[in-house]
Amino acid sequence: MSLEVTRLQLATLRGVDGRDWPVHGFLVTYPGGAVLVDTGVGGPQQWLTDWRVVNRSVADALDERGLTPGDIGLVVNTHLHFDHCGQNAVFKHAAFYVQRAELDRARREAPELADWFDFMGARFELLDGDTEILPGLSVITTPGHTVGHQSVLVAGADGSSDLLTGDAAYTPRQYEHPDSDDLPDGQASDLAAWRASVQRIKAARPDRVQFCHSTAVIHS
Numbered sequence: 368m369s370l371e372v373t374r375l376q377l378a379t380l381r382g383v384d385g386r387d388w389p390v391h392g393f394l395v396t397y398p399g400g401a402v403l404v405d406t407g408v409g410g411p412q413q414w415l416t417d418w419r420v421v422n423r424s425v426a427d428a429l430d431e432r433g434l435t436p437g438d439i440g441l442v443v444n445t446h447l448h449f450d451h452c453g454q455n456a457v458f459k460h461a462a463f464y465v466q467r468a469e470l471d472r473a474r475r476e477a478p479e480l481a482d483w484f485d486f487m488g489a490r491f492e493l494l495d496g497d498t499e500i501l502p503g504l505s506v507i508t509t510p511g512h513t514v515g516h517q518s519v520l521v522a523g524a525d526g527s528s529d530l531l532t533g534d535a536a537y538t539p540r541q542y543e544h545p546d547s548d549d550l551p552d553g554q555a556s557d558l559a560a561w562r563a564s565v566q567r568i569k570a571a572r573p574d575r576v577q578f579c580h581s582t583a584v585i586h587s
């Protein structure tokens with residue numbers, strides 16, 4: 368199947384290092400359909416204030432690409448932090464592909480975010496490990512940032528592949544130097560698992576690695 372990846376600029380927020388970080392979602396299109404990987408920022412107003420969020424509507428970002436939310440048949444959430452699932456409720460009709468362990472974690476740890484990811488009628492497709500969701504579109508589990516984190520591997524029509532990290536690595540620096548002791552706050556909730564997940568991504572030998580929180584793209 369011919370899959371094409373487009374990065375969407377969905378927000379900026381003030382990072383843990385005091386700088387403004389981008390927030391990206393990714394559109395994966397194919398003849399006859401479209402998938403969204405992460406939905407951008409949403410959550411309690413105090414969180415948006417604390418993180419100095421400059422937000423965009425994901426519907427506006429899709430409109431720029433000639434699509435509406437209704438064109439998105441399924442959503443993959445890499446994980447359920449507020450800058451990755453914050454606009455899930457825009458896609459009430461869609462199925463949300465999430466690791467079961469991640470939904471359990473978010474319900475336990477972030478009940479104040481439930482209105483955003485666990486809205487009334489939300490339809491989850493709960494995953495237990497690596498899964499091919501569509502021909503050429505797979506998730507690989509990358510625990511460590513959160514316990515149920517997953518990254519997305521997309522096989523393009525030209526035979527090359529894109530790996531969408533989610534927060535498995537915030538930026539190329541964490542991706543290239545996972546053994547560094549100088550990690551941004553929040554990068555790893557479980558350091559050993561997180562380092563193993565970065566190696567897992569590298570072992571998949573993606574041609575391009577794209578980040579949620581960096582505009583850099585690693586080509587290999």
Ligand SMILES: [Zn+2]
Pocket residue numbers: 446448512534
């Ligand atoms: Zn996160």
